[in-house]
Amino acid sequence: xxxxxxxxxxxxxxxxxxxxxxxxxxxxxxxxxxxxxxxxxxxxxxxxxxxxxxxxxxxxxxxxxxxxxxxxxxxxxxxxxxxxxxxxxxxxxxxxxxxxxxxxxxxxxxxxxxxxxxxxxxxxxxxxxxxxxxxxxxxxxxxxxxxxxxxxxxxxxxxxxxxxxxxxxxxxxxxxxxxxxxxxxxxxxxxxxxxxxxxxxxxxxxxxxxxxxxxxxxxxxxxxxxxxxxxxxxxxxxxxxxxxxxxxxxxxxxxxxxxxxxxxxxxxxxxxxxxxxxxxxxxxxxxxxxxxxxxxxxxxxxxxxxxxxxxxxxxxxxxxxxxxxxxxxxxxxxxxxxxxxxxxxxxxxxxxxxxxxxxxxxxxxxxxxxxxxxxxxxxxxxxxxxxxxxxxxxxxxxxxxxxxxxxxxxxxxxxxxxxxxxxxxxxxxxxxxxxxxxxxxxxxxxxxxx
Amino acid sequence: xxxxxxxxxxxxxxxxxxxxxxxxxxxxxxxxxxxxxxxxxxxxxxxx
Numbered sequence: 001x002x003x004x005x006x007x008x009x010x011x012x013x014x015x016x017x018x019x020x021x022x023x024x025x026x027x028x029x030x031x032x033x034x035x036x037x038x039x040x041x042x043x044x045x046x047x048x049x050x051x052x053x054x055x056x057x058x059x060x061x062x063x064x065x066x067x068x069x070x071x072x073x074x075x076x077x078x079x080x081x082x083x084x085x086x087x088x089x090x091x092x093x094x095x096x097x098x099x100x101x102x103x104x105x106x107x108x109x110x111x112x113x114x115x116x117x118x119x120x121x122x123x124x125x126x127x128x129x130x131x132x133x134x135x136x137x138x139x140x141x142x143x144x145x146x147x148x149x150x151x152x153x154x155x156x157x158x159x160x161x162x163x164x165x166x167x168x169x170x171x172x173x174x175x176x177x178x179x180x181x182x183x184x185x186x187x188x189x190x191x192x193x194x195x196x197x198x199x200x201x202x203x204x205x206x207x208x209x210x211x212x213x214x215x216x217x218x219x220x221x222x223x224x225x226x227x228x229x230x231x232x233x234x235x236x237x238x239x240x241x242x243x244x245x246x247x248x249x250x251x252x253x254x255x256x257x258x259x260x261x262x263x264x265x266x267x268x269x270x271x272x273x274x275x276x277x278x279x280x281x282x283x284x285x286x287x288x289x290x291x292x293x294x295x296x297x298x299x300x301x302x303x304x305x306x307x308x309x310x311x312x313x314x315x316x317x318x319x320x321x322x323x324x325x326x327x328x329x330x331x332x333x334x335x336x337x338x339x340x341x342x343x344x345x346x347x348x349x350x351x352x353x354x355x356x357x358x359x360x361x362x363x364x365x366x367x368x369x370x371x372x373x374x375x376x377x378x379x380x381x382x383x384x385x386x387x388x389x390x391x392x393x394x395x396x397x398x399x400x401x402x403x404x405x406x407x408x409x410x411x412x413x414x415x416x417x418x419x420x421x422x423x424x425x426x427x428x429x430x431x432x433x434x435x436x437x438x439x440x441x442x443x444x445x446x447x448x449x450x
Numbered sequence: 451x452x453x454x455x456x457x458x459x460x461x462x463x464x465x466x467x468x469x470x471x472x473x474x475x476x477x478x479x480x481x482x483x484x485x486x487x488x489x490x491x492x493x494x495x496x497x498x
Contacts, residue, residue, distance in 0.1 A: 026476065029472065031472070038472070044472055249487065306478065309481075310483040312487065321486075324484050438477055444476050446475050
C-alpha cells in the first residue's frame with residue numbers, strides 16, 4: 001500500500017507553497033495560508049490518495065525498468081580543441097586514434113542486433129555521434145549514417161568548427177539532429193574556455209555554423225556555464241535568440257575531472273545567473289513571439305509536470321547512464337555514459353569481444369545504475385529529489401567521494417525547482433517549453449480548486 | 451536543407467492562466483528520453 005506523504009516546500013512565491021511527495025513525484029501548489037489545513041485532509045488529499053499507488057508505480061518504472069534505446073558513440077578519441085573543462089583526458093584528445101570505418105560499421109551492425117531484442121516495434125533506437133570531436137572522423141561517421149539510415153535515428157554533437165557547407169548539407173538532408181557548443185556572446189568570452197590546442201579562437205567559426213543552420217528544425221547549442229561566462233548568460237541568450245537557435249542548454253560545467261573544478265561556479269552565483277538568463281529568454285519570447293527553449297530547465301519543468309516525458313536523463317535517479325543509454329568509446333569500450341570514458345574502472349569490456357547484456361550487468365555499470373537518491377543523505381530527506389536526481393554520478397564519484405554523495409550543484413538544482421514551481425503558480429510554465437511538448441501525454445491528475 | 455518557418459504563435463500554458471488556491475497537475479506517457487547534459491535530441495517525433 002502506498003502511503004501518501006506530502007511535505008511542504010517553500011518556493012519563494014507570494015501566494016503559493018508547494019506540497020510534494022517524493023515517493024511518487026506528486027506535487028500540489030496551495031495557498032500558503034492553507035498548508036496546514038490541506039495536510040489535515042480534504043478533496044486534494046482524497047483525490048491524490050486514489051492515484052498515489054499508480055504514480056508510485058509509474059515513477060518506479062521510469063527509475064528502474066527502462067531498457068537502453070540509445071548509444072553515444074565516440075568515433076574518435078581526438079579533438080581539434082582543448083577546452084579547459086573537458087571530461088575526456090587531454091592525452092586521449094590530443095594523441096588518440098580514430099575508430100576505423102569498417103569497425104564503426106561493424107559496431108553499428110552489432111548494436112542493431114542488440115536493439116532488435118529490446119526495442120518495441122515501431123520505434124528506432126538512436127545513435128548519437130559524440131566526442132571528442134566526431135567530425136575528425138567524418139568519412140566513417142557519414143558512411144555509417146548512410147549505411148544504417150533505416151535502422152537508427154542519428155544525432156551529432158560537434159564543436160562546430162568542422163561543420164562546413166558540405167557537412168551541413170549531408171546531415172540536414174538526412175534529418176540528423178545537430179548539437180553545437182559555444183560559451184560566450186563574444187570571442188573574448190568563448191576563448192577563455194574553448195580554443196584550439198594552440199590557443200586560437202573558434203568563436204567565429206561556430207557562429208558561421210549557426211548561421212548556416214538557421215531555419216533547420218533539429219539543432220541546438222550548448223553553453224557550458226563556468227566562472228568565466230556566468231555574468232554573460234543573458235547576453236548568450238540574446239545571441240542564441242538572434243540566431244534563431246530553437247533550443248539551447250545552459251549547462252553547469254561537469255566537474256568529473258579536476259581541470260573543470262577550477263572554473264566551477266558557486267551554487268548561488270550559478271542560480272542567480274541562470275535564472276537571469278531564463279528571465280531574459282522569456283522577455284524575448286514576449287517581445288517577439290518566438291521561443292528559445294532552455295532545454296535543461298525545460299526538462300526540470302517537465303519532470304514536475306509529466307515525469308515520464310523527460311527528454312534528458314541526467315536529472316533523475318538512477319540517471320539514464322547504463323540503462324536508458326550507454327556509450328561506445330573509439331577503442332570499442334563500453335561505458336555507462338560518455339562522462340565515464342576517462343575513468344577505466346567504469347569500462348565494461350569491448351563491444352567487439354563481449355556483448356551489451358554483459359556490459360549492462362558489469363560492476364561499472366551497476367555502480368551507476370544502482371545510485372539511488374532514496375538511499376543516501378541528504379537526498380533521501382529532500383522532498384524534490386525526483387525532480388532533480390542529484391546529478392551527476394561521475395561528479396559524485398570523482399569529486400565528492402563516492403556514488404552515495406550529491407553531485408556538484410545541489411543548491412542550484414533546488415533553486416531551479418523553486419523557480420519552476422513559481423512559473424507553474426503564475427500560469428506561465430508553457431512559455432518555457434517546446435510547442436507541443438505534451439503531445440502524446442495523457443492528463444492523469446488535474447486539480448484546481450477555488 | 452529542410453527549412454522551417456519561425457513559429458510566431460504562443461503556446462497554451464501548462465498550468466491554468468487564472469490562479470487558484472490549489473493547483474495540481476500531472477501528465478503521463480511512455481518514457482523515451484535519452485538526452486543528457488551533453489546532448490539533447492531535437493527530432494523526437496522522428497524517433498517514433
